[in-house]
Amino acid sequence: MLNELDERIVHALAEDARRSFADIGQIVGLSAPAVKRRVDRLRATGAITGFTVRVDPAALGWETEGFIEIYCRRNTSPESIKRGLERYPEVASASTVTGEADAIVQVFASDMRHFERVLERIAGEHFVERTKSVLVLSPLMRRFTSGAPT
Incomplete structure (x- = not known):
């Protein structure tokens, strides 16, 4: 189960997976390294399964x-x-x-x-x-x- 901060990070990535960790950090109120650690943990636990491109x-x-x-x-x-x-x-x-x-x-x-x-x-x-x-x-x-x- 994700906490609120992790959900906000996932939401930001889902909107644009090319966002920088610094940009996401500004959105959620964390430093870029803290966002990277959380994203790495979310990937390691399987909450984030990958990054992709959406094509019409x-x-x-x-x-x-x-x-x-x-x-x-x-x-x-x-x-x-x-x-x-x-x-x-x-x-x-x-x-x-x-x-x-x-x-x-x-x-x-x-x-x-x-x-x-x-x-x-x-x-x-x-x-x-x-x-x-x-x-x-x-x-x-x-x-x-x-x-x-x-």
């Missing part, structure tokens, strides 16, 4: 976004679902969920036909009984931050 999928030509609900055959483990979906570069995220569906998958594709091909391939996986999909018309909000807002 449309900039890569992936202009169609949709969600696929997956309804699995009996006795399908989450690990089997994960293994089945890992090979699809179009899958941005996948989670098991409550409710009728067993999992929900976020997919990015270049166009409607590409999305349809991905949907057909996923529907054909041995563990899938049926699917239900929805397409995103306009993303209203995306948050990439972590921790409590400052």
Whole structure:
């Protein structure tokens, strides 16, 4: 469990992982070396798992976004679902969920036909009984931050 100061550091990094330790220190009221020690500890404990870049999928030509609900055959483990979906570069995220569906998958594709091909391939996986999909018309909000807002 993170304390409030660690949450503020994580939030600052989530907003911009390229921020300097000095900049983060000004935000949270610590020196740059103190921030570095805390970030190193957060990495060592697994609270921070890495640093990455966020890319607009449309900039890569992936202009169609949709969600696929997956309804699995009996006795399908989450690990089997994960293994089945890992090979699809179009899958941005996948989670098991409550409710009728067993999992929900976020997919990015270049166009409607590409999305349809991905949907057909996923529907054909041995563990899938049926699917239900929805397409995103306009993303209203995306948050990439972590921790409590400052």
